[in-house]
Amino acid sequence: MKLEMIIVFLAVFGLSPALYGQGFPNKPIELVVSSSPGGGIDLIFRLLAEELAKTLKVQVNVVNQPAGAGAIAAEKVAGARKDGYTLLGSLLGQVATMSVANPKAPANLVRDFQPIAILHGYAAVIMLGRADAEFKNLKDVVSQAQKKPGDLIVAVGPVGTSLTLEVELLKRAAKIDITSLPFAGSAQAMTNLLGGHVNFAMASDVAAQPHIKAGKLIGLAVDVESAVLPDVPTFAKQGYPQVNLLASIAFLAPKGLPDPTVKILADAIGKTVEEPKLKENLKTRGYNIDLRTSAADLNKLIKEEIDKYSRFTPEDLGWKSQ
Amino acid sequence: MKREIIICSFWLLLSFYLSIESYRLGLSTANRPGPGLFPFIAAIAIGLIAVFRLVSSLRKSSPDDNFEPGIASETRLVLYVIAGMTAYAFLLDLLGFLFCTFLLVAFYLRVIAARRWPATLSFAAAVALASHFFFDVLLKAEMPRGLLSWLI
């Protein structure tokens, strides 16, 4: 308890509000991440936050708020003080989805947020087949599906994720009928493909890599060039540029953040991803580092993201209201 | 017996409401079970069991109809505990973990356990500081800081 008292004293006299007047940032930054600790995009944000703290010389605390498919996290940041000390770390698609599909959503990507930085196409989604099956590329898949509409089964992810929506886009673009079987995520989808219960599976490239190396599975197509599987051609290269829900992650701040603060944060994030050790680490984990921070780029990306998801119904996106 | 009728009516009402709700969710889509089918079956089954229990309790007049004495004072204590928890849940983000914990423990000790003020305050303060140290400092569990955010 004594230690506690000392800490309290130090806090009162060492960090009193009088010192807060000096330039940004001078106190810990809260990064609200819209996934559970260790799940989904939490890892990449934690790695970035650790390095960002060194660049900015203040603590960057990751706070996880996975509830409501990211809606709660978005709501929290959208309503926070516009001082740059509360940021949202989220999948851009997640915020775009709720803005497009749910007019009642508590936060809207365009209306409520000031983008700071976007890691464009940060990870690839791959369509997998079995190495011992007759499908070697997208063309084989499409021609088989045309012969037997609805007979081929593809294991996809939860409703509203790019694992699922990209199959919908492929079906529309190629005018084919494949049965989508939803699972909880990449691992479950691949398990069912390996067990021979489905014909194809959608997964993240990193999770799929060891199975391709072991010669059990083959990559049929990826949505964005993969850092770990550079040989697999994209959907676009195989004639389906419409299948393009590239997953991007974004640092977002409440709208109305002063320009100098935006610039400080964006520059710091830019510097962070260039740090050699972090860069190497992100690469081995299969993350693409295509960072955009200029205002023109950010606005264009956000507009594109909104357009991409506007092609779907709220049901497809998992935002049908009850 | 009267008790059994009340409980069974509760289950019946719940079954009735949930089966309507799940019916509205859709029992089947294109020859396959829809989102409402399994909840519908479960809700109907609950209703059937409730009817079964109701009928069998009506048939034999049960002797176990004892209303415990002193239930009123127990209900009062239960309400206090629940009120404390509810207040904690709603004030947590505003007042912060440290302060809320102090208030909750002090409230319980003073009002429910009827301890004297010195014991109440010192124990509550000790618990609040210890749990703050343990969860925030040691485990970095990111409890809300609330009002005292400038301090801790």
Add this chain to the structure above:
Amino acid sequence: MDTLHSLALGILTAASPLNLLYGFAGVLLGTLIGVLPGLGPAGAIALLLPLALHAPPLAYLIMLFGITYGAQYGGSTTSILVNIPGEASSVITCLDGYAMARQGRAGPALGIAAFGSFIGGTVALVGVAFLAPALAELGLRFGPPEYAALLLFGLTALVYLAHGPMDKALLMALFGSLLASVGLDPVTGQPRFTFDILVLRDGVGLTPVVIGLFGVSEVLVNLQAHAGEIFQKKIKGLLPTLQDWKDSAMPITRGTVLGFLVGAIPGLNVVIATFAAYAVEKKISKHPEKFGRGAIEGVAAPETANNAASCSGWIPLLSLGLPTGSVTSLIFGALMIHGLAPGPLFIKNSPDIFWGLLGSMAIGNAMLLILNLPLIGLWIRVLQVPYYFLFPLIILFSIIGAYTAAGNTGDVVIVIIFGVAGYLMKKFAYEPAPMVLGLVIGPLLETAIRRSLIMSKGHVTIFFQRPIAAFFMGAALLMLLSPLLTRRRLGHDIIEKLEEP
């Protein structure tokens, strides 16, 4: 012999001072978060992720593994002491463990839980060493129809094994499965029973429900009696007696086997292993009426089963590279950081890591036993704290546990609701355990059946055409029909089950 040799080498690797240190840190932290309700291994591992860049790979992984199985050890502590399951897999331990504590036998209960965990974990480890590749291949053969058939078989077995009237238990299980359907429908993505409340989209979490149902409701019931005795003050022994050991030997053996098998099938919850182990013990016990009133078998079997299951749960990850849950996904991520992508070739390409990890688990289990036994003396002193000081702490830990699980006050509200529900259930003599089972199995069964029917375009025959599925469906039907064949059960047993006692 090759396997034994490799395992011995692995133990040697894991016994290097650095690895020992990391291993000890892991199991210590694991025990700690296991004791704290709500705070699970996933959160702790996530906190330690930044360390991954600086620590040597094997030592770091040894620590992460230590956290996960350490948490299984710690999970039973609060179940036994204050009726709050530290982890969901310790729910069933509450039934008899807490009853034992109230009789002054918290020491033996904690002791048998620690020994059972040790034996279950260690034996399962040997099983993993010998059988991992074969079991992994078997696991792959379980597609949606096989899961559906297996779960139906399991449910039939539970009904078959149950004693006494079934109708209330069935009611609770059905209610639990309805509760589990709150949130987005996993198949169509349509919201069910969410009332347009955002936090309900993710469904009702298992953690806040069990904290409310077990921990908070127990406090509410005890309030009136707080002047009197909740716990018998006289402590009867710190460790299990010889009789306790005799009673627990077979339950521990059976719990190990059952837990190992359930854990090896990806996607089945550890909770299922504990319920199954408990049900089996209750059925074959000579004194089933003691279950729920402080039978030591009711602590030994499920606590053994959950450790065995969490050990064999590594099989899909280590031999195939398929993470099956949130914790295994995290470990997958940790392996990735070091460029050790686990996959079908993992054991062949990184034998030092694989066997080193197995070796560390053997050492870690022993460390946990040594760590936990002296703690028993400390824990049972907790029960001697006057209840008016203890109950605010129990409530506080319940709230913190629910809050830290997802960082959301919505979960605290769920704890309150189910605390009151649990209180009413106690007053009206309804058991909460079947509800937890419904909450766990309901959604697994539903999604398995619906996925199967999507695969078969709506034809039910899919459950009978595939060999494994057909086998389990056959076994379930046989069990349902067996009373007719033996003519013994249907006559009085089944009808008796449906009547009030």
